[in-house]
Amino acid sequence: MAKHLDLEEQEQLDEIKHFWKQYGNAITWVLIAVLGAYAAWNGYQYWQRSQASQAAAMYDEVEKVSREGDADKLQRAFDDMKSRFASTAYAPQAGLLVAKTLYESGKVDGAKAALTWVAEKSADAGYASVGRLRLAGLLMDSKAYDEALKVLDTGMTEEFAALQADRRGDILLAQGKKPEAKEQYLKAFKAFDDRTDYRRLVMVKLNSLGVDPLADAAAPVAADKGAASK
Template identity: 55%
Template sequence: MASHLDLEEQEQLEQVKAFWKRWGNLITWVLTAALAAYAGWQGWNWYQRDQAAKAGAMYDEFQRAATAQDADKAAAAAGDLKARYPGTGYAAQAGLEVARLQLDKGKADEARQSLAWVAEQGSEPAYRDLARLRLAGLQLDAKAYDDAAKTLDAVKSPEFAGLVADRRGDALLLQGKHDAAKAEYQKALAAIDKTQDYRRIVEAKLATLGVPTVVEAAPNAGAVQ
């Protein structure tokens, strides 16, 4: 009986050896790749958290400068963020905020540069498109109509469609193209949600072009009979 078991065990052992000889290297490589991928994933998550924490600390420094209305110090802090942590949301937010501060301080050229960076390098599509909308406005102020049109063409987020049309209307109006401007403002009004206060601004623009946007109630409508 013992001899029989020994032979059976020997046969099983030979089968295992044969299987491992044929597939052992492949199994080892697969396991190694899986372990490496897991380690890489863990390492990437740690790296992302570390980057975000460091960028957050620098963003706090930027906010202190921005709150103090120190445009130069804020620009320097935003520049450090963009240089060291360009892929973070903090860098994009700092770019948008410093552009507003620069504009308040009369530094339109610097504001355009800050917005241009976010438009090209911002970490999220929403940041990039918001920067493009603001940049287009500054380009219109500088009468750079072709540049503004190209900037608006790059805005792809559906939620900004109404604002893009509104900005296009501004560009056309500034160029004396009133009919085309009306069409864009009407597109904007159709795209902007009725609960948004910005609709009133678009309605006012249409009103100056002779386009009524509010339907008045008929006389005696709702009167008690």
């Protein structure tokens, strides 16, 4: 009986040896790949957390310098942020803050440069859209109307469509193109939610151009009722 069991065990051992000889290398490489991917993922997660932590600390520094009002020091801090943490959300946030601070201190060119970076280099499409809206506003103030409209033509997310149309209306109105401005304001008015306060501002702009968007919206309804009664 013992010999029989020994023979069975030997056969099983031989089968295992044969199987390992045939597939052992493949199994080992698969395990190495899986464990390597797991280690790489953990390493990437740690790197991201580290990057975010360092970027947050640097953003705090940008905020501090911004309050101090030292434009040259602020620019250096922002340049450092861009070179080290451009892929984080803190970089475009810093860019918007830097642009605001520089603009308020009269350094319009520096503000434009910061907004241009946010518009073109931000990894976040939302921040890029905000950068484009603000940059278009500065260009409009500088009477660079065509350039301002060009900035709004690309890179805007759907969530900013109403603000995009409103800003276009402002630029076209500044150019004296009232019919085109009305068209953009109406587009913005329709795109804004009824409960949005900004929608009222767009309505004021339309009213100043002799347009009542609420009356225009009600007119087709009244016409349909009249047709139905006939």
